[in-house]
Amino acid sequence: MSAGVFDQAARRADFPLLTREVNGKPLVYFDNANTAQKPACVIETVDTFYRRHNANVSRAVHTLGEEATAAYEATRDKLAKFINAPSRDEVVFTSGTTNAINLVAYSYAQPRLRPGDEILVTQMEHHANIVPWQLVCERTGATLKVAPITPEGELIVERFIELLTPNVKLAAVVHVSNVIGTVNPIAQLARACKARGIALLVDGSQAAPHLPIDVQALGCDFYAVTGHKMFAPTGTGALWARREHLDAMPPFFGGGEMIRAVSFERTVFADPPHKFEAGTPNIAGFVGLGAAIDYIGEVGIDNIRQYESELLAYATQALRSVDGLRLFGQAREKAAVLSFLIDGVHAHDLATLLDQEGVAVRSGHHCAHPLMQFYGVPATARASLAFYNTREEVDRFVAALEKVRRLLM
Amino acid sequence: MSASDLYRENVLAHNREPRNHGALAAPTHAADGANPLCGDSLRMELAVADGHIAALRFSGESCAITIATASMLSERVAGLDAAAIAVLRREFEALLRGDPCDADALGELAAFGELVRYPARRKCAQLPWATLTAALNGAARATTEKDDP
Numbered sequence: 085m086s087a088g089v090f091d092q093a094a095r096r097a098d099f100p101l102l103t104r105e106v107n108g109k110p111l112v113y114f115d116n117a118n119t120a121q122k123p124a125c126v127i128e129t130v131d132t133f134y135r136r137h138n139a140n141v142s143r144a145v146h147t148l149g150e151e152a153t154a155a156y157e158a159t160r161d162k163l164a165k166f167i168n169a170p171s172r173d174e175v176v177f178t179s180g181t182t183n184a185i186n187l188v189a190y191s192y193a194q195p196r197l198r199p200g201d202e203i204l205v206t207q208m209e210h211h212a213n214i215v216p217w218q219l220v221c222e223r224t225g226a227t228l229k230v231a232p233i234t235p236e237g238e239l240i241v242e243r244f245i246e247l248l249t250p251n252v253k254l255a256a257v258v259h260v261s262n263v264i265g266t267v268n269p270i271a272q273l274a275r276a277c278k279a280r281g282i283a284l285l286v287d288g289s290q291a292a293p294h295l296p297i298d299v300q301a302l303g304c305d306f307y308a309v310t311g312h313k314m315f316a317p318t319g320t321g322a323l324w325a326r327r328e329h330l331d332a333m334p335p336f337f338g339g340g341e342m343i344r345a346v347s348f349e350r351t352v353f354a355d356p357p358h359k360f361e362a363g364t365p366n367i368a369g370f371v372g373l374g375a376a377i378d379y380i381g382e383v384g385i386d387n388i389r390q391y392e393s394e395l396l397a398y399a400t401q402a403l404r405s406v407d408g409l410r411l412f413g414q415a416r417e418k419a420a421v422l423s424f425l426i427d428g429v430h431a432h433d434l435a436t437l438l439d440q441e442g443v444a445v446r447s448g449h450h451c452a453h454p455l456m457q458f459y460g461v462p463a464t465a466r467a468s469l470a471f472y473n474t475r476e477e478v479d480r481f482v483a484a485l486e487k488v489r490r491l492l493m
Numbered sequence: 494m495s496a497s498d499l500y501r502e503n504v505l506a507h508n509r510e511p512r513n514h515g516a517l518a519a520p521t522h523a524a525d526g527a528n529p530l531c532g533d534s535l536r537m538e539l540a541v542a543d544g545h546i547a548a549l550r551f552s553g554e555s556c557a558i559t560i561a562t563a564s565m566l567s568e569r570v571a572g573l574d575a576a577a578i579a580v581l582r583r584e585f586e587a588l589l590r591g592d593p594c595d596a597d598a599l600g601e602l603a604a605f606g607e608l609v610r611y612p613a614r615r616k617c618a619q620l621p622w623a624t625l626t627a628a629l630n631g632a633a634r635a636t637t638e639k640d641d642p
Contacts, residue, residue, distance in 0.1 A: 462533075491500060492500075493509075
């Protein structure tokens with residue numbers, strides 16, 4: 085998937101939005117963990133789809149219907165290849181990661197769980213990988229338990245493995261933390277789960293745009309991704325699951341698209357993945373996701389990983405020079421996400437004042453209350469970087485931080 | 494537009510050195526305001542005599558907008574009764590919406606008219622008002638967060 089020499093400036097120029105100004109300053113977009121910007125090729129693909137090919141998928145025999153279906157289904161092939169799934173039929177399209185995890189909670193976990201069973205998550209999960217499990221626990225009498233992390237933000241792997249007791253039926257772990265950037269050792273966790281017959285779901289929202297993903301090498305049972313963080317339109321995503329799980333899982337939603345035959349007496353469901361794709365999907369969005377996957381392939385995921393890790397090292401060093409700045413999460417394996425606070429300054433004041441300088445960061449709990457509680461803070465500010473960001477932007481960000489700090493102290 | 498349209502000098506000064514910060518020895522009324530998603534928390538303690546605010550102290554950990562609002566509010570409502578405070582609060586809400594309001598009556602608090610441009614931060618300035626109202630009404634808690642994800 086690597087693609088030769090990485091011309092960062094040329095790649096940055098692929099993103100039209102990055103040229104705009106905010107509050108009279110050149111935009112510094114450091115909110116990529118929230119959502120990524122879109123390259124022109126993705127925008128144009130969606131535009132062209134609506135101008136030339138728009139039709140519903142998998143039901144019309146006319147030319148546009150065939151074109152729309154081919155473009156839509158091509159994304160399934162691309163995504164299967166992107167995550168090295170053994171089969172395209174194991175890739176279920178969803179509206180995003182949240183929808184994918186809920187699908188597993190309702191269709192896989194709920195029928196299996198009995199009172200006394202347990203689901204294991206980690207302290208660093210996003211609410212999307214906590215709340216669906218809490219809901220399924222309420223319905224089944226199962227309980228949720230939590231694997232701890234170190235103050236540096238690393239999962240304590242030995243504790244995770246100790247917690248894989250016979251009652252645990254499913255473990256759910258984030259691949260890359262959206263708050264502190266920690267990259268979890270999924271392959272190691274998956275081996276431990278597999279040895280005990282426990283299914284492992286991986287929330288790959290933050291991993292897919294930044295790391296090579298190989299679900300076979302990882303050895304997990306479920307892997308969830310979302311398109312909008314991968315430079316694709318919102319409302320796109322996927323669940324990869326082992327075929328035997330998909331075969332055993334009942335449908336989550338019923339409707340059109342997911343059936344083979346319907347009468348009032350009985351409905352025969354389509355095979356996976358269509359069994360889980362009721363209703364008309366976000367067709368143009370998924371065609372755009374295909375373009376985004378092609379684009380990531382052109383840039384080269386290894387180039388992205390390498391560039392971002394150098395940029396992370398540069399940004400970490402730069403932030404350490406700011407007086408009173410506290411960084412949250414210093415895992416050895418880390419993606420380019422920097423959560424921080426400045427002594428005596430509230431995160432929302434930071435974010436509002438940085439916005440005045442054209443710098444977009446997120447402030448708040450980042451949909452991870454338990455992680456905020458672990459660090460004993462209500463909120464942090466978070467700079468999350470992408471391969472289109474530059475050292476010069478990091479410098480402008482740090483200068484803006486200094487200005488804000490002086491204003492508020 | 495400068496960085497300090499919202500964070501103008503008097504707002505920053507009230508944040509740096511809030512007036513009436515602390516606790517009362519014998520409050521007649523008190524309430525805790527919290528916007529947990531945002532991370533703002535604020536306790537207000539009142540001494541009400543003959544229906545009028547004789548003393549007010551606040552404490553807690555909040556952003557500059559909440560602290561400056563609470564500080565200015567604590568000065569503005571001294572000696573007022575609940576009815577007069579309710580009138581002022583309506584004027585403040587009109588200010589936040591960008592509607593016509595009595596800026597003279599609001600005094601320093603009129604600085605928060607800038608929040609028209611920061612809808613996500615309005616709840617920060619509303620929290621001290623909601624907490625004060627809760628205390629006067631005998632309610633223990635207040636929040637100005639609704640559907641933040």
